[in-house]
Amino acid sequence: MTPGPPDASGSLALLPRLDKIPTGIVGLDEITGGGIPRGRSTLVVGSAGAGKTLFAVECLVNGAERYGEPGVLISFEESGADLAQNAASLGHDLRRLERDGLLLVDHVHLERTEIGETGEFDLEPLFLRIQDAVDEIGAKRIALDTIESIFGGISNEAILRSELRRLFLWLRERGLTAIITAEQGTESLTRHGIEEYVSDCVILLDHRVLNKVSTRLLRVVKYRGTEHGTNEYPFLIDRNGITVFPITSTELSYEVSAERVPTGVPDLDAMLGGAGYYRGSSVLLTGTAGTGKTSIAGRFVEAACERGERCLYFAFEEAASQIRRNLAPVGIHLARWEDAGYLRIHATRPTAFGLEAHLALLFRRIEEHAPTVVVVDPVSNLVSIGSPLEVQVMLVRLIDYLKMRRITTLLTGLADSAGDREESGMEISSLSDTWIRLQAVRTDGRRQRTISILKSRGMEHSDEIRELRLGPGGVGIEEIAPDERHAPVSAGSAGP
Amino acid sequence: MTATDPAGVTYDLRLYIAGLTPRSLLAIANLKRICETHLAGEYRIEVVDLKQEPGRARRDQIVASPTLVRQLPGPSRRLIGDLSNTERVLIGLEIAPHPSVQEVTTHADEPPVRP
Numbered sequence A: 001m002t003p004g005p006p007d008a009s010g011s012l013a014l015l016p017r018l019d020k021i022p023t024g025i026v027g028l029d030e031i032t033g034g035g036i037p038r039g040r041s042t043l044v045v046g047s048a049g050a051g052k053t054l055f056a057v058e059c060l061v062n063g064a065e066r067y068g069e070p071g072v073l074i075s076f077e078e079s080g081a082d083l084a085q086n087a088a089s090l091g092h093d094l095r096r097l098e099r100d101g102l103l104l105v106d107h108v109h110l111e112r113t114e115i116g117e118t119g120e121f122d123l124e125p126l127f128l129r130i131q132d133a134v135d136e137i138g139a140k141r142i143a144l145d146t147i148e149s150i151f152g153g154i155s156n157e158a159i160l161r162s163e164l165r166r167l168f169l170w171l172r173e174r175g176l177t178a179i180i181t182a183e184q185g186t187e188s189l190t191r192h193g194i195e196e197y198v199s200d201c202v203i204l205l206d207h208r209v210l211n212k213v214s215t216r217l218l219r220v221v222k223y224r225g226t227e228h229g230t231n232e233y234p235f236l237i238d239r240n241g242i243t244v245f246p247i248t249s250t251e252l253s254y255e256v257s258a259e260r261v262p263t264g265v266p267d268l269d270a271m272l273g274g275a276g277y278y279r280g281s282s283v284l285l286t287g288t289a290g291t292g293k294t295s296i297a298g299r300f301v302e303a304a305c306e307r308g309e310r311c312l313y314f315a316f317e318e319a320a321s322q323i324r325r326n327l328a329p330v331g332i333h334l335a336r337w338e339d340a341g342y343l344r345i346h347a348t349r350p351t352a353f354g355l356e357a358h359l360a361l362l363f364r365r366i367e368e369h370a371p372t373v374v375v376v377d378p379v380s381n382l383v384s385i386g387s388p389l390e391v392q393v394m395l396v397r398l399i400d401y402l403k404m405r406r407i408t409t410l411l412t413g414l415a416d417s418a419g420d421r422e423e424s425g426m427e428i429s430s431l432s433d434t435w436i437r438l439q440a441v442r443t444d445g446r447r448q449r450t451i452s453i454l455k456s457r458g459m460e461h462s463d464e465i466r467e468l469r470l471g472p473g474g475v476g477i478e479e480i481a482p483d484e485r486h487a488p489v490s491a492g493s494a495g496p
Numbered sequence B: 001m002t003a004t005d006p007a008g009v010t011y012d013l014r015l016y017i018a019g020l021t022p023r024s025l026l027a028i029a030n031l032k033r034i035c036e037t038h039l040a041g042e043y044r045i046e047v048v049d050l051k052q053e054p055g056r057a058r059r060d061q062i063v064a065s066p067t068l069v070r071q072l073p074g075p076s077r078r079l080i081g082d083l084s085n086t087e088r089v090l091i092g093l094e095i096a097p098h099p100s101v102q103e104v105t106t107h108a109d110e111p112p113v114r115p
């Protein structure tokens, strides 16, 4: 522990600063303000399959590859071959790291003997074994996964406890940054109560089923001498490893832009003060089925690509091929922009996984593609997998995240047939800067689509209901002669 | 270790210790006594001090000291502890007590291991 630098301004910084090392796990180092405590032990607790082993592997691999800190993995459960195979699915080559002397995996194989112990014993050979491995590669980081398994191999608990206590002190004396994994318990945090001996930093990995979909959550339960969020943060395990998603809602400090972005429909630009949306704003587009939401979204994306902007289209209802096919008759051709690398369409079933995982995936895709325009079509389909409050929270976070990156976002929403109760209780409209409503009306037996702007913050906009025309010529908007104005197809308000 | 021992003994035993601590010395003494009593002329003991050969803990899968490994007869068996509980040692090594010292198992001359 080193004292913090003197602070000229005289604020804070009086507490001794805990030295931290980055885990390299995306998001975790942000939450913890720099990583895990250097030269101390961090306890990682979770139930089976929670991701403890992968967490440990990530810390070691990142330490070795990015921070010049070789690592030792003492594995009490999985063999070196199993670990290497699992890590390969996350893009890590453990064998190569081992050959390069940056990683050493020691699989401690414990066989339980039926007869118990023949007398007193100690775990000195385990200490020697760890020391030997650490010395061999000059390790700075070490993971013990899962040390508790030792309780399954040896029956004298009293000796084991005092030896484990001694082991953790011993690791600390050697200045090793340790990751100790443990199975979550029912009466105590860990099954064998080892949190008693490792107490500098405790991270809990949870794998819960929320609304029938599984969701991974990470929480920093304890972090001695440091401020940390107590929130549960969603995390994802995929081919890129572990990614934790810090909640950004607290940082409402995004820059508001005066720059405008064309909607792709000149007539709609005209309705929006002549110039379109604000750059980095969020636009809500609601309407009943078949009113043209996807067409307007498609034009927005196509026009952005034509200007050389990068776009992401998240489809929660239709397959990418279906979107391409349905837009072609309206003169919107997305495939060429996909081929050119400007546009990516990601189609996902809402029920494929939980809200947190969806959000995590959206963030990841956005980070990968770095778009300036994002479409979520339709956002209302996510309602099926969470309570209104959960969906609301997710959308707040999504919109915050996009705004901070100055990404202009179009969210479509399916309105119920009455047309006036948009989003069944979901208050997305309040989160949106611009709200456009599409409706279907009947005129002289002809089905007609209308478009109106319910709100658009910070600009003078049209307050008329106009006709939306979709055809081979593209997307067009025309004024409706006063005598032609009719009520919507079903009873309900005709708009403002 | 080959299956046919050069010395031609039936029991080939290896005792792993971590330094010559009182507990290690006790284990060595216990082992010698048990072998002399029950396996006279049939055994061989090798003592491996992991303090001297730390690499062997990993190679030979040792975590506790003392650990006794029965190399022969196969399959190998391992016992943890200072070998004070003779009965457990005999059971663990699958040694039938020598007829002349049958009372060893009935008289429980050692205190129980469990605290």
Ligand SMILES: Nc1ncnc2c1ncn2[C@@H]1O[C@H](COP(=O)(O)OP(=O)(O)OP(=O)(O)O)[C@@H](O)[C@H]1O
Pocket (backbone or CB within 6 Å): A046, A047, A048, A049, A050, A051, A052, A053, A054, A055, A077, A086, A089, A090, A237, A238, A239
């Ligand atoms: N390449 C991958 N892509 C997506 N998910 C993966 C991938 N590899 C592993 N996982 C997920 O990670 C989980 C396993 O993580 P891990 O082995 O770290 O858990 P653990 O907490 O150590 O489990 P245990 O208690 O069984 O030791 C799997 O259940 C799987 O869901």
Ligand SMILES: [Mg+2]
Pocket (backbone or CB within 6 Å): A052, A053, A054, A077, A145
């Ligand atoms: Mg594991």
